[in-house]
Amino acid sequence: MITAQLPILAIAPAQVIRGDGILAAQDAASLDAIAAPIARLGQRPLIVGGSHSLALAAPLIGTLEQAGLAAQTAVYGRDCSESALARLHTAADGHRADVVIGMGGGKALDAAKLLAHQIHRPVVTVPTSGATCAAWTALSNVYSDQGAFLYDVALDTCPSLLILDYALIRTAPRRTLVAGIGDGLAKWYEAAISSGTSQQTLMVAAVQQARVLRDILLQKTPAALRHWGGPDWQEVVDATVLLAGVVGGIGGAQCRTVAAHAVHNGLTQLPASHGILHGEKVAYGILVQLRLEEMGGNAALARAARQQLLPFYRAVGLPQTLTDLGLGEITLSQLHQAAAFACREGSDIHHLPFTVAPEAVMAAMVSPLCPELRSKPAAPARSSSSVAPEVQP
Numbered sequence: 001m002i003t004a005q006l007p008i009l010a011i012a013p014a015q016v017i018r019g020d021g022i023l024a025a026q027d028a029a030s031l032d033a034i035a036a037p038i039a040r041l042g043q044r045p046l047i048v049g050g051s052h053s054l055a056l057a058a059p060l061i062g063t064l065e066q067a068g069l070a071a072q073t074a075v076y077g078r079d080c081s082e083s084a085l086a087r088l089h090t091a092a093d094g095h096r097a098d099v100v101i102g103m104g105g106g107k108a109l110d111a112a113k114l115l116a117h118q119i120h121r122p123v124v125t126v127p128t129s130g131a132t133c134a135a136w137t138a139l140s141n142v143y144s145d146q147g148a149f150l151y152d153v154a155l156d157t158c159p160s161l162l163i164l165d166y167a168l169i170r171t172a173p174r175r176t177l178v179a180g181i182g183d184g185l186a187k188w189y190e191a192a193i194s195s196g197t198s199q200q201t202l203m204v205a206a207v208q209q210a211r212v213l214r215d216i217l218l219q220k221t222p223a224a225l226r227h228w229g230g231p232d233w234q235e236v237v238d239a240t241v242l243l244a245g246v247v248g249g250i251g252g253a254q255c256r257t258v259a260a261h262a263v264h265n266g267l268t269q270l271p272a273s274h275g276i277l278h279g280e281k282v283a284y285g286i287l288v289q290l291r292l293e294e295m296g297g298n299a300a301l302a303r304a305a306r307q308q309l310l311p312f313y314r315a316v317g318l319p320q321t322l323t324d325l326g327l328g329e330i331t332l333s334q335l336h337q338a339a340a341f342a343c344r345e346g347s348d349i350h351h352l353p354f355t356v357a358p359e360a361v362m363a364a365m366v367s368p369l370c371p372e373l374r375s376k377p378a379a380p381a382r383s384s385s386s387v388a389p390e391v392q393p
């Protein structure tokens with residue numbers, strides 16, 4: 001008799017379909033390439049998304065209807081919250097949905113994945129921005145209706161199908177891809193801390209992929225943003241949407257987030273932060289984490305890493321300070337509230353190799369640029385934290 005829960009690996013979607021304009025293509029082969037894999041999963045898809053993303057769903061709905069599938073849409077609301085999930089359950093029941101299609105940004109995809117998990121149906125993800133790797137991962141974050149982070153849910157599997165249509169991503173605001181770049185960068189700075197000394201094969205692989213991801217983002221982002229929709233842009237989209245998901249998939253639950261995401265979670269407790277994108281808060285959180293590492297005794301490595309990141313942040317428009325985030329006016333007690341949440345029991349911030357108190361987090365949050373660093377990195381450091389090539393802003 002099995003008495004213990006066996007660890008499950010949920011590494012990747014069963015299938016990824018990529019292409020430019022593939023959802024709107026009208027030739028028979030293209031229609032079949034999209035409809036056939038969905039039809040194998042179910043005949044009554046419920047398409048979950050925000051109202052903006054669902055406005056983009058018309059070609060997909062037409063394709064599914066041509067293939068004889070009965071598709072219906074459901075708006076998830078503003079957040080992947082318990083009340084949004086309850087409404088989606090009603091919509092899924094009413095439609096007798098046998099497959100869920102999530103279409104949108106991270107929160108819409110998280111809601112679709114969690115709904116499918118709860119009703120034991122397969123899920124298809126269609127990201128409409130490069131802001132997160134949510135289209136790939138077996139994880140959903142749950143927020144309050146006010147947008148405050150509550151908890152995450154580990155799902156049994158990655159999505160059955162991921163459809164990456166670059167034409168959709170290209171029309172998303174530039175700010176969303178920049179946020180995804182911030183979120184992707186965090187994989188290295190967090191995985192190196194939480195799992196960098198692991199000898200386990202898959203963990204070693206995950207940490208190395210996180211480093212590769214960081215290097216690709218540092219090298220290709222400037223050109224990607226200059227030539228929106230060009231070859232480098234497409235590689236950066238693959239990095240933020242796919243490779244960032246690979247890192248989470250291979251690393252699994254043990255390759256944890258650390259302070260960058262804990263600071264993000266803390267910031268979501270402040271209503272003033274709710275217009276700020278996930279990856280923007282995480283990018284700022286990376287700098288806070290590096291400041292904490294400097295204060296915790298890892299001064300040279302962390303300082304070199306920050307010195308490398310700051311010119312990159314300036315060049316691509318990632319937030320470096322609370323003021324950049326639009327939070328320059330928060331009170332001391334709000335700052336303490338965010339820091340205390342980041343340090344609550346069980347928070348991933350405690351994966352740092354030293355004890356962290358809210359006061360230290362507050363000090364790091366107000367000093368991401370201190371002491372004033374030169375804008376250009378000095379000679380390349382030999383440390384593993386700073387092996388990426390210098391960025392040309």
Ligand SMILES: [Zn+2]
Nearest residue numbers: 183261278282
């Ligand atoms: Zn993230």
